Amino acid sequence: MATTTAPGAAPQEVRPRPARPRTFSGIKPSGEPHLGTYLGAVKRWVEMQDEYDNFFCIVDLHAVTVPQDPAALRRRTRELAAFYVAAGIDTAKSTILVQGHVPAHAELGWILNCITPMGWLERMTQFKDKSAKEGDNRERISAGLFDYPVLMAADILLYDARYVPVGDDQRQHVELTRDIAERFNRLYGETLVVPEAVIAETGARIMGLEDPTQKMSKSEDLPGQAIGVFDNPGVIRRNVMRATTDSGREVRFDPSRPGIYNLLTIYEVLSGESRPAIEARFEGKGYGDFKRALADLVLDVLTPIQERSRQLLTSGEVDDILRQGAERAAPVAGATLLRVKRAMGLA
């Protein structure tokens, strides 16, 4: 770890200087994690983790911007942590933490609220989309949903993260984080590291299986839209076979055919094969053969992850990982918070 501060000790004012550049990213425990979250986020984290000093978060405080059942939230928080580990996040290289276990997130969130103009938040497309789903009814949309990107900025800035590996839908929130950090630094002097989004060229926007014009999402109402990473094999196979495709036959990467293009993209990211190699493999075969091969591939990847997740959850290992994660994260976050407070005259 980059800091020498012992867990529980008073945070020191020194800026933590990690030997490797920092990364920070997170996922909400608000629904079942799906293949889009895996391909757009977790798989990339696993691939990048050797080069960086990583903090991967389960952002429970973001989940409660919309109503959550308490028991389900508790269960999903543990399951998501188990999924991170089972998918390959190595706690020797990366810290896994629950956002709500480190109070500095909420505290810096409040402070940054006070330097973030309302106008910046009003331009966030995710807020516009999510509030449109509620009929733009201001009585039903929480202030937390509006304010959500400021808490995300606090998450990232607390760890002096240089890189934020996310899916394409989070690009605007990382840009906002940069604006907030720059504004803080202008107002109070160089204090915060200005981060950058890291977005893959392929797989950063996996589309739904039923409606391939919409992002695969856990808050979608269409039952076959997402492949849940914990779904059972029968459900996964059925949903892949039923995925919406056009009436063509050729298995080719053609962006004007969004259904088959999306399935091929999933195949590409999961297999690591090149597009020409994939097209050659399915030359002369129909959509049915391709879908069967895709379902096999998805199951080859997800089945061991599901088994390992189950072990981590039943053994209680995941709870130890999260306890240790909070202990490692708290001093790093605490040091940044203290720097911010000193700069503003709050400490």
Ligand code: ATP
């Ligand atoms: P919701 O749609 O309910 O807001 P979500 O399904 O987008 O949730 P998040 O927790 O918001 O899930 O996303 C976690 C990470 O996964 C983010 O980095 C996000 O960009 C990425 N991600 C989510 N969905 C996709 C997708 N369909 N394709 C690629 N990346 C995705």
Ligand code: LTN
């Ligand atoms: N807003 C993100 C989740 C998120 C996040 C973060 C991602 C919260 N804090 C910090 C990266 C870094 C989402 O909706 N997927």
